[in-house]
Amino acid sequence: MIPALLFATGVGAGALGALIGVGGGIVLVPVLSLAFGVPLQHAVAVSLACVIASSTGAAAAYVRDHRIDVRLGMQLELFTVAGAIAGAFVAPLLPKAAIEILFGLMVIPVVRSLLRPAPAEEVARVEGRGGARNLPLGCAASFGAGTLSAVLGIGGGPIKVPVMTLILGVPFKVATATSNFMIGVTAAASVFVYLSRGLLDLGIAVPTVLGVIAGATFGARLMPHVPTRLLKKVFAVVLGLVGAQMLAKGLGVDPGGLL
């Protein structure tokens, strides 16, 4: 029964990720923690494994379609990976409440990105090879994104994408694809640490990861038939409630059964 429920949760997270462009982590960590009662660190570890799965599938398609700035992605990966290693070591030292509060706060930029109108279509036909502006600042922000990814079990797209678009001046669509490309490597760095420490429960991880892979495939096929703008709005409200629930738990306030 439990593996079937975990698989179904993974399918839901994977499909949502494909449909509205959020990583599975922002869904999986609260669901595993609040609904299944999985210890928060175990939920984070499972979520990171799922993030690798969803990111790898998407990145394969993006690389093939030349939507990724591989060079910029690899430069920033140096810092996200370093941040992820630091985060994986810091996470066990943090009190559960601190992680819950951080997660609750992290929901804010995600909800914001879900409610933001989609940017206009961009033309990507230009000559020559260039770089991005403000690279040192972008690298520092990437370190922070990697640390948060490892601590919270999320891909960190809502941090990486604004960093690339606002600080580095990367076009939005290239930024989202490049962020997805980087997420797998960032999550892999912290997953190895969690795995080595025995924090990755395979009984939970295996059905959930498989569900995410199936859900992402299903979601991509479903995309043309689903009103994604409406879905994003509904999900933003649900996610806002979940974030409030996590924040309330972290602050020791009775959330009054928001979920």
Next chain:
Amino acid sequence: MNEMDTLTRGAVEAQADDPGDWALALVLRAGLLLAAALLGAALAASLLFRIPLVGDEGFLALPPEGGLAAMVGISAHLGIVLLGLTPVARVALSVPLFARAGERSQALIGLGVLALLLLSMVLGAVE
């Protein structure tokens, strides 16, 4: 179109002809499929023969009974490890691709990322 958009679009455009792109995509896709096959086999056998998947006993901790239970544990562990190694393999593959294209600094960056990923495995195991 502003200048920075031009620059980064230029970087993406310059990659459009990279012969290594298909190889990177292939590595990512193959790794994911193989990991999914191993995890799927482990889950199916676990449900079919009522063998619990190895829990949180640690890296490559296998059930003492041996036989089918050990196979299920190995398959699940390998699947997760392979899943984690897939993006690492992508970085590893990009190093010779950049080196062959004469982009030494980019190849060095790739080596740096690889070194950090190896460090994460070593540090995790040592802790």
